[in-house]
Amino acid sequence: MRRLAVCSLSAEGFAPYGEVLDASGPPTNFANNGTIEVYRDIAGIDVAADGGRVCLSVVRARGRALPFRIDVMESHPLGSQAIAPLGTASMLIVVAPAAGPLDPDHIAAFCTSGRQGVNYRRGVWHHPLIALNSGGDFLIVDRAGEGKNLVLEKLVQPLEVFVPD
Amino acid sequence: MRRLAVCSLSAEGFAPYGEVLDASGPPTNFANNGTIEVYRDIAGIDVAADGGRVCLSVVRARGRALPFRIDVMESHPLGSQAIAPLGTASMLIVVAPAAGPLDPDHIAAFCTSGRQGVNYRRGVWHHPLIALNSGGDFLIVDRAGEGKNLVLEKLVQPLEVFVPD
Numbered sequence: 645m646r647r648l649a650v651c652s653l654s655a656e657g658f659a660p661y662g663e664v665l666d667a668s669g670p671p672t673n674f675a676n677n678g679t680i681e682v683y684r685d686i687a688g689i690d691v692a693a694d695g696g697r698v699c700l701s702v703v704r705a706r707g708r709a710l711p712f713r714i715d716v717m718e719s720h721p722l723g724s725q726a727i728a729p730l731g732t733a734s735m736l737i738v739v740a741p742a743a744g745p746l747d748p749d750h751i752a753a754f755c756t757s758g759r760q761g762v763n764y765r766r767g768v769w770h771h772p773l774i775a776l777n778s779g780g781d782f783l784i785v786d787r788a789g790e791g792k793n794l795v796l797e798k799l800v801q802p803l804e805v806f807v808p809d
Numbered sequence: 810m811r812r813l814a815v816c817s818l819s820a821e822g823f824a825p826y827g828e829v830l831d832a833s834g835p836p837t838n839f840a841n842n843g844t845i846e847v848y849r850d851i852a853g854i855d856v857a858a859d860g861g862r863v864c865l866s867v868v869r870a871r872g873r874a875l876p877f878r879i880d881v882m883e884s885h886p887l888g889s890q891a892i893a894p895l896g897t898a899s900m901l902i903v904v905a906p907a908a909g910p911l912d913p914d915h916i917a918a919f920c921t922s923g924r925q926g927v928n929y930r931r932g933v934w935h936h937p938l939i940a941l942n943s944g945g946d947f948l949i950v951d952r953a954g955e956g957k958n959l960v961l962e963k964l965v966q967p968l969e970v971f972v973p974d
Contacts, residue, residue: 666895667869667946676937679871685953687865698863700852700891700928700950704832706844726865728948730831731897731924759896759946763865772841781832781924783893785865785950788850 665761705775723787728761733780830926888952893926898945
């Protein structure tokens with residue numbers, strides 16, 4: 645089976661796919677008498693197409709083991725999708741560029757720190773949530789509304805994602 | 810000084826002020842071959858007034874000790890505001906009803922579990938973020954746009970929030 649090594653998630657590595665949700669780099673400002681560092685407006689929430697509105701959900705995911713086999717990818721043509729841990733919970737993030745049909749040769753895999761979230765840009769191919777610990781809760785910020793906002797694509801050849809030594 | 814005891818945060822107790830962001834009660838549906846419990850569309854994100862848009866931010870807060878003295882409360886007349894921990898991080902939530910001016914006799918205080926978030930309904934009085942551990946990161950979902958969306962009110966008599974024995 646084709647194999648793909650996981651990288652640690654960083655803003656730079658994830659830039660082609662969207663934004664990392666974390667407090668890294670210099671803050672945009674301070675608040676509450678300097679007790680709070682603010683990183684303001686860090687993700688493009690893009691849900692208004694075809695009359696969509698923003699929708700907050702929470703999901704509780706069963707933990708999955710690595711190596712993990714990727715058989716299918718999905719994309720949301722009408723909206724961005726953000727996912728962030730409520731409580732410490734790591735994710736395996738598997739993505740491919742938004743432009744055009746899924747290209748299996750351009751799939752990338754990242755592992756989050758347990759505190760990081762991500763925002764998938766509208767149309768970015770990604771695997772459905774893969775939690776690496778059981779009982780992890782995640783907050784989702786995505787689109788609600790009319791229209792077909794889910795495209796699934798099966799991989800002709802499955803891909804095994806692994807952590808390099 | 811007037812004193813106010815903290816309660817554990819629950820959906821029922823917080824209902825007058827907004828929604829608790831957590832996975833509690835029966836899920837709305839399952840996803841990913843049953844590996845994920847979904848609690849969909851659990852909060853009223855209300856940011857469109859006066860041309861507002863949704864804004865995602867992350868803040869890193871210094872931890873504060875209990876008992877905590879409340880001198881000021883704020884409200885956002887143009888939008889809801891959601892706040893949720895990225896990584897385990899507890900908050901002290903201090904609120905008062907939205908209708909009309911701040912009523913110091915109707916302030917309530919809740920402590921989160923470290924995994925729970927909240928969504929303050931538009932106009933609900935609340936204290937700026939009080940993190941109970943240092944280094945906690947929080948995701949904010951609120952409104953960006955024109956207009957005066959912050960009202961501050963100083964308490965004539967400060968209030969001490971404490972954890973009962």
